[in-house]
Amino acid sequence: MFKRVLVANRGEIALRVVRACRELGIESIAVYSEADVDSMHVQLADEAVCIGSAPSKKSYLMPDRIIAAAEITGAEAIHPGYGFLSENARFAQICAASGFTFIGPSAEIIAMMGDKATARATALANGVPVTPGSGIMRVPEEALAEARKIGFPVMIKATAGGGGRGMRPCFSEADFIHLFYAASNEALVAFGNGECYLEKLVINPHHVEFQVFGDAHGNFVHLWERDCSLQRRNQKIIEECPSPLLTPELRARMGDASVQLIRAINYQNAGTIEYLVDEAAENFYFMEMNTRIQVEHPITEEVMGCELIKEQISVAAGEPLSRHVYKSSPRGHAIECRINAEDPYNNFAPSPGTIDLWYAPGGKGVRVDTHVYSGYTVPPHYDSLIAKLIVTGSTREIAIARMKRALGEFMIRGIKTTIPFQQEIIAHPDFIAGTYDIGWVARFLEERKI
Numbered sequence: 001m002f003k004r005v006l007v008a009n010r011g012e013i014a015l016r017v018v019r020a021c022r023e024l025g026i027e028s029i030a031v032y033s034e035a036d037v038d039s040m041h042v043q044l045a046d047e048a049v050c051i052g053s054a055p056s057k058k059s060y061l062m063p064d065r066i067i068a069a070a071e072i073t074g075a076e077a078i079h080p081g082y083g084f085l086s087e088n089a090r091f092a093q094i095c096a097a098s099g100f101t102f103i104g105p106s107a108e109i110i111a112m113m114g115d116k117a118t119a120r121a122t123a124l125a126n127g128v129p130v131t132p133g134s135g136i137m138r139v140p141e142e143a144l145a146e147a148r149k150i151g152f153p154v155m156i157k158a159t160a161g162g163g164g165r166g167m168r169p170c171f172s173e174a175d176f177i178h179l180f181y182a183a184s185n186e187a188l189v190a191f192g193n194g195e196c197y198l199e200k201l202v203i204n205p206h207h208v209e210f211q212v213f214g215d216a217h218g219n220f221v222h223l224w225e226r227d228c229s230l231q232r233r234n235q236k237i238i239e240e241c242p243s244p245l246l247t248p249e250l251r252a253r254m255g256d257a258s259v260q261l262i263r264a265i266n267y268q269n270a271g272t273i274e275y276l277v278d279e280a281a282e283n284f285y286f287m288e289m290n291t292r293i294q295v296e297h298p299i300t301e302e303v304m305g306c307e308l309i310k311e312q313i314s315v316a317a318g319e320p321l322s323r324h325v326y327k328s329s330p331r332g333h334a335i336e337c338r339i340n341a342e343d344p345y346n347n348f349a350p351s352p353g354t355i356d357l358w359y360a361p362g363g364k365g366v367r368v369d370t371h372v373y374s375g376y377t378v379p380p381h382y383d384s385l386i387a388k389l390i391v392t393g394s395t396r397e398i399a400i401a402r403m404k405r406a407l408g409e410f411m412i413r414g415i416k417t418t419i420p421f422q423q424e425i426i427a428h429p430d431f432i433a434g435t436y437d438i439g440w441v442a443r444f445l446e447e448r449k450i
Helices: 011-023 040-044 063-073 089-097 107-114 116-125 140-150 173-191 248-264 297-304 308-316 396-409 419-427 429-433 440-448
Strands: 004-007 027-033 047-052 077-079 154-162 165-170 196-200 206-214 220-232 235-241 269-277 284-290 333-340 357-359 366-370 385-393 411-413
Touching (some): 004 011, 011 027, 047 063, 063 089, 077 308, 140 173, 173 196, 220 248, 385 396, 396 419
Parallel strands (some): 004 027, 027 047
Antiparallel strands (some): 154 165, 357 411, 366 385
16 A cells, blocks of 8 residues: 555545545645645645645646655655546656556556547447447538538537537537537637547437446446436536436446446546436437546445545555445435535626635535635635535435535535525426436526526
């Protein structure tokens, strides 16, 4: 096992890794920007190193500074968390070349599955269903010809996209060229790669993902699914596990396909395979693979009774999957609300600032993952996520009632948050019935004119 692990991230996921290290008897090293000097992960780590000024491109996105911090502190491994450099194959390669274990899959696998066109081809070659689509399309006119063959509507997707960027649905030929340019240009600015491909657009789909894990000893498993269909502009708002949509038969098919894929590519460490499920809940299609831990991993932990961050560290150290993962079985239901520093009644405008009062809910079946506290100042430079509220119940009905109660107890003063909006969703008949899809939030906002 490692003696010292550097955490190459910030916020709640950095604190989550620091805590996991401490429970494993591992010393943790935090890196931070000047804006994060008062963050909890900096205060609770065994050692902390400032790596730059507030903008992420001058701190958290600078591999050379992270490697330098690892070298001067005697780290053996680097945990990238999620976001930032977590799915950067070049960074994983630099870690290995510098003598540090990257806590995640290999650089080769990150590159393979991070390129969406290659990932689709890999899934198809291994018997995992994919929607009809194209290869990489660089010329808009040629892409339009391919779109005609696939049949409208289509989704234009950047091969290096993520977080909803570089994606444009297109319903007619007349709109195709300018939407293709929009997706390509957005991806070029965000990821330095403007290449796009096409997929047949599935109408009113559900977004269901499977947590997967592999090790170096030939063990490959899935840990059931999470329903992530409640999204605003392709950003998840609320997730639950298991999905209220899936039948046992469909769940088994999707789980088998997920394990088949990671076994075929010899995937090691934590990953997530994301699928679209059609409106009738009869067919599923591979969408992409995230080669890292997910924001929403706690609901899987609560239902499966495992600790995924600890498992990541152990597997990276060469140990086999623990029985808590390899032999785990589901129990009950879990729901997660992502609490963001945003004003949901002002077009979800960011709401940075100082938190005057922070009171987190508690009680049976309630978990809050956060790095903030009363007096903490939410900086304007990063993602607006400030907390994850996770509830667990023996049934979905109990979990919903518990989430309503917990959201009502949560007190955050000094900034705006998404809590009131999430209270509306949790109480809505469609959520209670489990009949929502990817487009539900957009329709709900349109009806309410938010």
